[in-house]
């Protein structure tokens with residue numbers, strides 16, 4: 001990346017690797033030809049690998065929200081009792097979509113910064129029959145990873161379907177759809193997959209397809225049944241974002257070349273480095289210990305985080321995010337997903353130290369960098 005390009009350390013969209021940019025710039029091609037069929041096959045194989053599923057992995061031209069809506073409307077019916085786990089903005093969005101399509105939604109609201117308690121989920125599932133549980137895995141607005149494996153187990157025991165939003169973590173952390181019992185995995189292009197926004201993915205297993213046969217929520221463009229029927233012919237039902245799909249092939253090749261386990265380890269190490277740096281500055285992490293995200297770190301901000309975000313962008317060309325909704329101004333969030341290596345963490349920490357100091361929160365840049373370097377090294381990452 002040229003030094004003059006803004007460094008995207010927001011929790012998506014993320015930085016584009018050169019191979020992805022090259023793929024985006026290739027000549028146009030026919031979306032119903034052999035080339036597209038081969039590309040779709042390669043991409044859905046790659047997505048299945050990331051989701052660890054033998055089910056279908058469908059590619060939609062939409063943002064991540066489109067995949068959330070596709071999963072809900074293709075698998076459920078109006079009036080279905082749905083348990084929505086809400087620990088932040090994206091959990092809320094799942095609930096809002098289910099409500100918009102007239103599901104009978106019960107919310108389990110989790111305090112922001114905390115993880116959902118699988119025991120409480122189990123309890124709720126034992127008191128009432130639910131058709132589905134909808135939850136976020138990586139809650140981007142708070143930097144929390146919910147214990148989805150345990151939630152999925154409780155959901156399966158209760159005979160409900162599990163729809164899980166993995167938009168900001170698929171490709172950055174293990175998602176074991178078949179093993180854990182996630183019936184529908186929802187994801188998007190602009191996070192760990194290193195692509196621009198515009199593609200959304202749904203992984204759907206056998207139980208999801210059985211549910212889809214009964215489902216009667218209205219939909220059309222986002223109907224997963226149509227998407228599956230077309231995928232079987234090497235196509236998509238509607239004109240897809242061809243350039244983005246070509247770029248998806250390139251992104252999956254990059255992941256394969258590094259190795260998925262190595263990609264996960266790098267994300268974990270960059271998260272450790274980020275946490276160590278902010279902790280060395282005397283700041284407190286927002287997410288509950290034990291449930292901190294490997295792809296986004298949320299931090300209690302000692303200054304108005306909107307000012308900090310602006311300072312880093314204007315003075316350093318480093319983009320981080322503030323808080324959303326009631327957390328606006330109170331937290332800042334650093335995304336470390338996709339292409340992020342230690343070099344980018346270093347640049348971000350330097351900018352952050354300068355920003356905090358300039359906004360009258362004194363901190364020691366050298367100590368922050370040392371802590372980051374040590375944490376990354378301890379986690380087995382290469383540091384320059």
Ligand code: PLP
Pocket residue numbers: 011012063064065066090136138139140165166167168188197
């Ligand atoms: N879910 C999560 C966890 C997200 O982080 C996002 C986007 O940031 C979405 C859903 C929505 O995706 P999109 O903005 O691509 O519609």
